[in-house]
Amino acid sequence: MSLSPESDSLPAGAGTATAWAQEDLETLAARGLRRSLEPLESAQGALVRVGGEVLINFSSNDYLGLAASPTLRAAAAAALEQYGVGTGASRLVVGDTVAHRRLEARLAAFERSEAVLLFNTGFAANTGILPALVGSGDAVFSDALNHASLVDGCRLSRARVVVYPHAEVEALARALEETPARRKLVVTDTVFSMDGDHAPLAELVSLCRERGAALMVDEAHATGVLGPRGAGLCEELGLSEQVDLRMGTLSKAFGGMGAYVATSRPVAELLLNRARPFIFSTSLPAALCAAAEAAVDVVEGDEPLRERLWRNIRRFSAGLRALGFPAEARSAIFPVILGEPARALDAARHCRERGLLVKAIRPPTVPEGTSRLRFCLSAAHTEGHIDAALEVLRGLRGVRG
Numbered sequence: 001m002s003l004s005p006e007s008d009s010l011p012a013g014a015g016t017a018t019a020w021a022q023e024d025l026e027t028l029a030a031r032g033l034r035r036s037l038e039p040l041e042s043a044q045g046a047l048v049r050v051g052g053e054v055l056i057n058f059s060s061n062d063y064l065g066l067a068a069s070p071t072l073r074a075a076a077a078a079a080l081e082q083y084g085v086g087t088g089a090s091r092l093v094v095g096d097t098v099a100h101r102r103l104e105a106r107l108a109a110f111e112r113s114e115a116v117l118l119f120n121t122g123f124a125a126n127t128g129i130l131p132a133l134v135g136s137g138d139a140v141f142s143d144a145l146n147h148a149s150l151v152d153g154c155r156l157s158r159a160r161v162v163v164y165p166h167a168e169v170e171a172l173a174r175a176l177e178e179t180p181a182r183r184k185l186v187v188t189d190t191v192f193s194m195d196g197d198h199a200p201l202a203e204l205v206s207l208c209r210e211r212g213a214a215l216m217v218d219e220a221h222a223t224g225v226l227g228p229r230g231a232g233l234c235e236e237l238g239l240s241e242q243v244d245l246r247m248g249t250l251s252k253a254f255g256g257m258g259a260y261v262a263t264s265r266p267v268a269e270l271l272l273n274r275a276r277p278f279i280f281s282t283s284l285p286a287a288l289c290a291a292a293e294a295a296v297d298v299v300e301g302d303e304p305l306r307e308r309l310w311r312n313i314r315r316f317s318a319g320l321r322a323l324g325f326p327a328e329a330r331s332a333i334f335p336v337i338l339g340e341p342a343r344a345l346d347a348a349r350h351c352r353e354r355g356l357l358v359k360a361i362r363p364p365t366v367p368e369g370t371s372r373l374r375f376c377l378s379a380a381h382t383e384g385h386i387d388a389a390l391e392v393l394r395g396l397r398g399v400r401g
């Protein structure tokens with residue numbers, strides 16, 4: 001958000017909404033939940049420049065350090081030259097290009113799936129897919145810690161929404177048994193975005209099969225990180241073919257922007273006909289498609305890069321455990337849970353003053369009482385960066401209280 005340089009002399013509008021906003025902002029501030037923006041003055045990377053300072057970045061989902069990679073930049077620049085900046089319309093109108101088709105074909109090969117459909121963002125994918133698949137008379141079963149975009153997709157669908165306790169398969173089994181519905185769809189993150197833990201995927205697959213339910217997973221934080229070729233938790237567990245819809249983002253390990261769903265041809269065809277963010281929104285710029293295609297090649301082909309990320313994950317988790325924090329090397333995400341928002345804000349400030357950029361995560365992103373620092377590891381971090389973070393955490397007073 002930016003204010004006009006002349007904001008003091010400009011009319012502020014009719015005033016009613018402004019009064020509402022002021023009231024709500026005061027409430028947020030009193031609860032330690034008001035948020036603000038902080039622009040980077042550099043590209044994304046292990047080191048970023050913010051407010052004139054160079055900081056070690058532990059808040060980015062750029063897990064493989066591809067967001068500023070010369071390979072992706074070159075692919076995007078060539079497509080920018082060929083296609084220009086905007087696409088002018090949704091894909092169903094005139095915004096479909098060969099770059100979109102090529103990316104879908106590349107992703108289908110990577111995911112070993114019959115079909116892939118692109119979306120503009122992960123948020124658009126989740127809020128589009130769920131209402132296209134289920135509606136009134138149906139039921140959707142959603143893990144309590146699912147990402148906000150899945151939560152909103154469930155709400156928009158008009159299906160009955162049953163939230164089951166986090167990763168509790170028995171509770172889900174009971175809910176599936178007890179909930180009458182025409183169609184039943186279970187939906188879960190595979191790697192949970194704020195905790196870094198895994199969904200009990202093998203059990204979910206068997207349960208859905210037993211109960212005739214469909215399964216949709218969100219691999220946003222698993223794609224590029226888990227699996228022998230980086231194709232996520234489904235690939236890691238050899239379950240890709242048994243999951244009805246696998247959604248992945250291009251905005252995290254792939255270093256760009258956009259999302260996709262790997263699924264059967266009929267499901268992809270239905271989404272193309274029904275998913276409102278797909279139908280009613282201008283398509284992804286071709287330059288981002290070309291960058292993503294290059295990113296898939298890197299993710300699949302550069303095993304040493306993924307191994308570098310995992311070396312960093314193991315080093316950080318061992319260091320955290322040595323400091324007395326509970327930490328498992330399951331993904332690139334490590335929460336340091338502090339409790340109330342003010343404690344997380346203080347901890348973020350402590351880190352910032354010592355050269356680390358790690359943001360405080362507060363409700364509603366995480367449940368009340370679990371405000372935290374969320375450390376994200378990247379293949380671009382050096383051992384020195386990781387050791388510096390551990391040293392700062394050592395000095396973080398009261399964290400373990």
Ligand SMILES: Cc1ncc(COP(=O)(O)O)c(C=O)c1O
Pocket residue numbers: 121122123124126147149189193218220221249250251258259
């Ligand atoms: C689990 C999960 N799903 C979906 C999204 C949304 O993806 P995008 O940032 O591409 O909109 C996110 C991103 O924050 C996420 O963490």
